Amino acid sequence: MSSELNILAIYGLYTALILLLQVTGATAQLGMGYLLSSRDEHRTLTGITGRLDRALTNSVTAMALFAPAVLILALKDGFGHASLVAAQVFLVARVLYVPAYGLGLTGVRTLLWLVGFAATVVLYLMALMAG
Template structure:
């Protein structure tokens, strides 16, 4: 398995960790009975748990964009030093993004989001340029 595919797998596991953190926070705020229910009654998360919820949604969106780019490069046999660097930059930016969002560090959060997004766009461009 290539390093880019390993990075994709690591990011998937990291997103699972963010989900666990969000659910743990939701359980303490909303209670297990509510989480096990059909949730017909809407309840709102607050504080860091609410921010983790939004970070999780953003992380899933990032995964939906990042994974095809990596898989396109894999299908074309076009992994390179540049694609590895971009995938590593994506992973680092996304791993730092969640705590920045969770703790409300807005300027840093935005820069990290932009770095991860730029790395993803770079991977797509590499995929388009590959033979």
């Protein structure tokens, strides 16, 4: 397995960890009864749990964009030093993004999002140029 694919797997596990943290916070705020219900009545998460919920949604979106770029490069045998660096930049930016979001560091959060997104775009451009 290439390093880029390992990074994809690591990011998947990281997103699963974010989900566990979000569920833990949601359980504390909303109670197990609400979480087990059909949730017809909408309740809003607040504070750090609310920010973690939004960070989770953003992380899943980032995964939906990042994964195809890496998989296309894998299919085209297009991995190289530049794709590894782009994947590493993505991972670092995304790992730092969640605590920045959770702590309400708005400017830092936005910069980290932009860096991760730019790294993903670079991977797609590499995929288009590969084999």
